[in-house]
Amino acid sequence: MQAEDRRVQIISRSTDLFLEQGFAGTSMSMIAKRCGITKASLYHHFNGKDELFVACVTSGYQRALDALTEIIAQADRPAGQKLAEAMTVLYDITISSSVGRMSPLIAEVSRTFPNVARSFHSEYIAPQQDLVWNLIEAGQASGEFKDLDRGLLFHMLFGPIVTLSLSREMFSTFDDLDEHFPVGHLRDGHLNVILGMLRKDR
Amino acid sequence: MQAEDRRVQIISRSTDLFLEQGFAGTSMSMIAKRCGITKASLYHHFNGKDELFVACVTSGYQRALDALTEIIAQADRPAGQKLAEAMTVLYDITISSSVGRMSPLIAEVSRTFPNVARSFHSEYIAPQQDLVWNLIEAGQASGEFKDLDRGLLFHMLFGPIVTLSLSREMFSTFDDLDEHFPVGHLRDGHLNVILGMLRKDR
DNA sequence: GTCTATATCACGATAGAC
DNA sequence: GTCTATCGTGATATAGAC
Structure with a gap:
């Protein structure tokens, strides 16, 4: 070969x-x-x-980021709709793609190889957050979204997704995994909460 | 000895x-x-x-659960206030105590020893969720909280906390860790979002 | 580019004296 | 309850032929 x-x-x-x-x-x-x-x-x-x-x-970074970039770059559409699609992609790559599922692994080796954690952050986490933030800022510029603390937004947006991925890895031997952790249902409710945080009240 | x-x-x-x-x-x-x-x-x-x-x-389970139980058992006080204190305890035990920080470890060994994951869920995660849910139901009974999907609430409540703990483990070598992940600030904002989900609109 | 064979070492675990 | 000594295994990694 x-x-x-x-x-x-x-x-x-x-x-x-x-x-x-x-x-x-x-x-x-x-x-x-x-x-x-x-x-x-x-x-x-x-x-x-x-x-x-x-x-x-490293090899998984770019493919995951490309999927997000595609959504951000789409022609003008309501920011809320773009965010809905972005969250679908984020759930997909965090729960199903190798790079998303690798987070606990990187935590495992981060003490021994701190460089791995650093590169994971600078080459994957940070660009991913920047892409999402671009989307949020566009929504703010169009008056659809209000101002919101960036750190808090990411805490509430990425937190549940990463934990869901970790839980599904951890309890992957459960035979009722999808009953305990129904991805689609949780994602929909999650999106509504995030939109509630971002949308201007009445 | x-x-x-x-x-x-x-x-x-x-x-x-x-x-x-x-x-x-x-x-x-x-x-x-x-x-x-x-x-x-x-x-x-x-x-x-x-x-x-x-x-x-196993040895860390009970101490962590006791701290939560104490809050739930307190004399009658607004459910919102109890929830605020419960979340402070949850942040503490998930981020600082050994049992909370062990989640990625349990994910690591769960394939080799599925029993560990099962016992972690049945003896720690499930009782913890039950304790929090008691608090929520008390708030609903008193008319302070509205009905809400249990799975979604836990997704939004535990998700950000567990991910914050994982991130702090993963990036523990960063010298600006508290700047990247300011626990108190994120916890306060998180609480407001959860209360917004639970409180009846006007 | 792939192989056989091997060096070197650390691991989990045990035997048996004290 | 703690020790010294050791077994057997499997780990990372390399040498050198083809």
Whole structure:
């Protein structure tokens, strides 16, 4: 297999394993086996486990951010409607995409590799918040939204989503997972609360 | 040292280590050294690493729940005021106490030991939610609060708190941590949003 | 680019003396 | 209750042939 294709495959398979078993719980042997090669071949493509993990975290950033950018860039539509679509995307990428589900993992390794947490923040969290804030400011400029503390808005907007993702990871063995944590229902109610915070009273 | 004292010491020290290094990242040797004994002595008190970890998670439950119970049981006072105090306690135990900070850890081990996640939910999360819900129902009975979907309320109430705790763990190496995540400020704004959801409109 | 073979080390856990 | 000594395993990582 070509080197680049192999790299992509390794990142994909090892991301799955890290999500399943955690960082320390995933060994290079397991990764090699999952890719159908030996450990020595694996080390030909990545110098070590740390480097591979960083590649896994980093590779998911752009795709997730692109989906958000697309919504912000759309032709003029009510900010409330854009926000509704943005929140749908945020729920999707936080709960279903690898980069969103990696938050607890990054917390796990952040003490050992503080750089991972820093890059996660500066290359993913901060740009994501900036994109959402652009949307909010557009709504304020058009008079649809009122002024609101940025930190508080993100606390109320991202907080429930990230916790929902964490809960679903944590209790993934529950057979009534969707009953305990019904994503669509919670997202709709959440959106209404956020709109209530943003919309000018009467 | 007496067996019981030693057990307590081991649980305390190993809880710190698990929080610092994760489950797989913490070895029995590290724990023994931190306690000033050898590995063999450690195994005299706990049959294995799993058992020790479960003891760490479990030992924090009751203290955290007691603090909440105290508030609910207080003499009659406006439900809004009780809720404000309950949220202060929830922020404290989720962000500062070991059991609150253990959520990402439990997510890490939940695949390998599903029982840990189940016990965490049934012995800590569910009772905590029941206590808060008692408070809400009292407010509804007195006419102070309106009806509200239980799942949505918990989504909006616990979500931001748990995520704030996770973020502070994840970015604990940031030197401007309290500037990025000002607990008191976010808690006050959060309370107002929750009260806005619960209070009857004019 | 992939392999076999191996070096080196730390892990969880145990045996048995005191 | 704590110790020294050790077993067996699996971890990261490398050497060198093809």
